[in-house]
Amino acid sequence: MNQSYPPPTSPTIPKPILQVEGLVIHYETPRGAVQAVSDVSFSVQPRERFGLVGESGCGKSTLVTAFLRMTKPPGVIKAGRILLNGVDILALPKNEMRRVRWSQVALIPQGAMNSLNPVMRVRDQIADALVAHGVILNQAALTARIEELLARVELPARVARLYPHELSGGMKQRVCIAMATALEPKLIIADEPTSALDVVTQRAVMEMLANVQEMVGAALILIGHDMGLMAQVVDRLGVMYAGELVEVGDVTSMFKSPQHPYTRALLGSLPSPRERKVRRAIGGLPPALIAPPPGCRFHPRCPEAIVACREVAPRRLETTGGWATCHLLDPTQASQPLEAADAAPSA
Amino acid sequence: MSLLYLRNRLLNLLLVIWIAATINFITPRLAPGDPINAIFARLESQGQVIANSAQIIDLYRERFGLDLPLWQQYLRYLGSVLTLDLGYSLSYFPATVSELVMRALPWTVGLLLTTTLLSFVLAVLLGALFVWRGTPRSVHLIGWVLVGISAIPYYLLAIVLIFIFAFTLNIFPAGGVTRIGNVASGLSWSSVWDTLYYSTLPALSILLASIGGSALGMRGMMVTVLGEDYLLLAEAKGLPERWIFLRYAVRNAILPQVTGLAISLGHVVSGAILVEVLFSYPGMGYILIDAIRGADYTTVQGITFLLVVSVAVAVFIIDVINPWLDPRILYGKR
Ligand SMILES: Nc1ncnc2c1ncn2[C@@H]1O[C@H](COP(=O)(O)OP(=O)(O)OP(=O)(O)O)[C@@H](O)[C@H]1O
Numbered sequence: 222m223n224q225s226y227p228p229p230t231s232p233t234i235p236k237p238i239l240q241v242e243g244l245v246i247h248y249e250t251p252r253g254a255v256q257a258v259s260d261v262s263f264s265v266q267p268r269e270r271f272g273l274v275g276e277s278g279c280g281k282s283t284l285v286t287a288f289l290r291m292t293k294p295p296g297v298i299k300a301g302r303i304l305l306n307g308v309d310i311l312a313l314p315k316n317e318m319r320r321v322r323w324s325q326v327a328l329i330p331q332g333a334m335n336s337l338n339p340v341m342r343v344r345d346q347i348a349d350a351l352v353a354h355g356v357i358l359n360q361a362a363l364t365a366r367i368e369e370l371l372a373r374v375e376l377p378a379r380v381a382r383l384y385p386h387e388l389s390g391g392m393k394q395r396v397c398i399a400m401a402t403a404l405e406p407k408l409i410i411a412d413e414p415t416s417a418l419d420v421v422t423q424r425a426v427m428e429m430l431a432n433v434q435e436m437v438g439a440a441l442i443l444i445g446h447d448m449g450l451m452a453q454v455v456d457r458l459g460v461m462y463a464g465e466l467v468e469v470g471d472v473t474s475m476f477k478s479p480q481h482p483y484t485r486a487l488l489g490s491l492p493s494p495r496e497r498k499v500r501r502a503i504g505g506l507p508p509a510l511i512a513p514p515p516g517c518r519f520h521p522r523c524p525e526a527i528v529a530c531r532e533v534a535p536r537r538l539e540t541t542g543g544w545a546t547c548h549l550l551d552p553t554q555a556s557q558p559l560e561a562a563d564a565a566p567s568a
Numbered sequence: 569m570s571l572l573y574l575r576n577r578l579l580n581l582l583l584v585i586w587i588a589a590t591i592n593f594i595t596p597r598l599a600p601g602d603p604i605n606a607i608f609a610r611l612e613s614q615g616q617v618i619a620n621s622a623q624i625i626d627l628y629r630e631r632f633g634l635d636l637p638l639w640q641q642y643l644r645y646l647g648s649v650l651t652l653d654l655g656y657s658l659s660y661f662p663a664t665v666s667e668l669v670m671r672a673l674p675w676t677v678g679l680l681l682t683t684t685l686l687s688f689v690l691a692v693l694l695g696a697l698f699v700w701r702g703t704p705r706s707v708h709l710i711g712w713v714l715v716g717i718s719a720i721p722y723y724l725l726a727i728v729l730i731f732i733f734a735f736t737l738n739i740f741p742a743g744g745v746t747r748i749g750n751v752a753s754g755l756s757w758s759s760v761w762d763t764l765y766y767s768t769l770p771a772l773s774i775l776l777a778s779i780g781g782s783a784l785g786m787r788g789m790m791v792t793v794l795g796e797d798y799l800l801l802a803e804a805k806g807l808p809e810r811w812i813f814l815r816y817a818v819r820n821a822i823l824p825q826v827t828g829l830a831i832s833l834g835h836v837v838s839g840a841i842l843v844e845v846l847f848s849y850p851g852m853g854y855i856l857i858d859a860i861r862g863a864d865y866t867t868v869q870g871i872t873f874l875l876v877v878s879v880a881v882a883v884f885i886i887d888v889i890n891p892w893l894d895p896r897i898l899y900g901k902r
């Protein structure tokens with residue numbers, strides 16, 4: 222590949238493998254624009270494991286499919302930049318973008334259960350990526366490589382000859398993982414890789430994913446709902462709410478002291494065996510993304526909301542392990558609680 | 569495992585043919601009266617005087633085995649069916665049904681086999697292109713015109729075609745192969761030319777009438793398949809668009825279309841009645857409608873039986889190749 226990479230800026234700070242700046246993605250529907258991703262910025266370092274959590278429909282899948290420039294109509298990338306290994310992929314010609322896919326960034330889509338073509342043998346589905354990118358063209362080498370990839374995820378070589386319907390859910394998932402590493406990409410994105418599996422298989426698949434990612438030296442973006450599983454696997458965590466990234470930080474400090482009320486609520490809805498009562502889910506429903514609430518998007522559901530939350534969108538503020546967008550962390554905001562403001566007679 | 573599957577399919581095929589043959593045997597015997605009496609009655613009612621008809625009737629009954637017990641008749645019947653002996657035509661008496669069929673079949677098969685296959689290929693391509701991003705505008709335009717045409721009732725379409733091409737432009741004949749001597753016999757350049765000359769208009773009418781509808785069916789399947797996760801993964805893998813289109817999208821969307829194709833191939837032998845009548849085309853449909861009009865029961869039965877057999881054979885063939893097209897089927901249906 223003959224792309225020009227900008228020279229490293231500083232020897233101490235490693236160049237991020239993925240850098241997202243001010244990304245805005247809308248689904249332009251007849252009823253209005255669904256603001257699925259609103260001004261999202263973050264970066265992922267080489268070999269880092271980055272987790273992405275948030276309620277269903279908050280825009281996680283929309284966000285990560287943009288990293289392969291696979292946003293489908295009516296989805297439109299309205300603004301922002303996505304730098305993959307320093308290259309702005311939104312500016313790449315179509316054919317070069319095709320070559321970046323899988324060789325630089327691999328995606329295991331949500332619903333990996335159905336991600337395999339039902340009428341093709343596993344072997345041919347792994348082989349076509351290798352052939353399409355001109356990596357291997359001779360049959361013997363191809364067979365050897367496929368067996369090696371399957372062995373990585375502890376699948377026997379005979380799996381190559383099977384059709385997807387002859388595999389269990391966990392095996393399919395492992396085939397997808399093997400596939401994702403076929404071209405040794407710099408970044409692997411796994412969108413809820415374990416959501417349809419039982420708990421034991423979930424752990425096994427997650428372990429496999431982590432091992433393989435380490436083996437090929439890729440960074441990993443992991444989307445999931447299971448905070449417990451996340452805590453064990455990822456280094457840093459990003460929390461999304463209603464199309465916005467509201468808190469990013471390293472996993473330990475975020476679990477120890479979550480800064481954003483939404484993060485607290487998410488962690489609070491984790492069940493714990495010591496407290497044998499039904500945990501309180503977050504009250505209310507996430508907002509419709511066609512007309513998100515003004516100010517902080519979480520304020521209608523936030524137990525700690527202050528007056529400012531209704532009017533002003535919060536800034537990004539530094540926390541111990543990262544940052545969060547919440548007025549409560551902002552010393553410049555006068556913190557008058559919402560209830561008090563509502564009770565006060567209006568002038 | 570796959571041998572067992574093959575055996576089951578084959579048994580299924582034989583069962584269907586046996587049942588069809590049996591129904592074919594029983595149905596006329598449920599009707600009151602006796603076919604030979606009926607023929608004589610008809611001849612006499614037309615004013616022909618037949619001397620010692622009673623003796624002749626007995627003779628014929630013996631000759632056709634109608635004096636035998638029913639079960640013996642049944643066995644004889646099965647035997648003759650196996651040798652494709654479908655008996656005599658009632659209307660063209662000395663001629664057998666097989667002879668009538670053998671004369672008409674080449675015409676029908678020539679016309680319908682070509683158009684069915686061509687229509688399948690074009691409809692699949694068109695339906696797939698309808699939903700593909702890179703499809704040029706002109707293809708969309710042609711496609712929607714074809715869909716529009718397929719909504720026109722067939723007889724109207726055929727009449728319009730005859731009017732335009734036969735009467736106004738005078739390029740093709742308005743039918744008339746049925747007249748003997750219009751087509752050079754034997755395999756020669758001129759016979760091929762003649763056949764094409766007489767078949768083009770009917771073929772065109774069939775294609776125009778059928779492509780639009782099947783293309784819409786294919787389009788529907790393509791839309792479903794394009795929403796599948798495996799298409800997302802194929803794109804993420806950075807495969808060239810053409811691969812994704814052919815090996816992932818079309819390959820999966822085509823499966824129900826192939827089953828439809830097999831069924832229509834089975835129907836080829838029964839001819840296309842409307843087409844053949846409107847274009848006076850000497851195929852199976854033409855003799856079938858002729859037989860129905862002339863109460864030529866043996867011919868109607870013979871053609872119906874052939875139709876059942878050929879549809880059953882087509883279904884058998886599709887059952888055999890389906891597991892190869894869609895690996896899920898063999899294991900699912902065991
Ligand atoms: N094709 C589309 N047209 C219109 N709106 C869409 C479309 N696809 C997604 N959306 C909307 O965009 C928002 C984000 O969807 P997305 O699939 O990214 O959520 P998600 O966080 O991945 O959810 P989940 O956890 O359920 O997978 C949702 O509100 C959804 O309704």
Ligand SMILES: [Mg+2]
Pocket residue numbers: 281282283331412
């Ligand atoms: Mg999702």
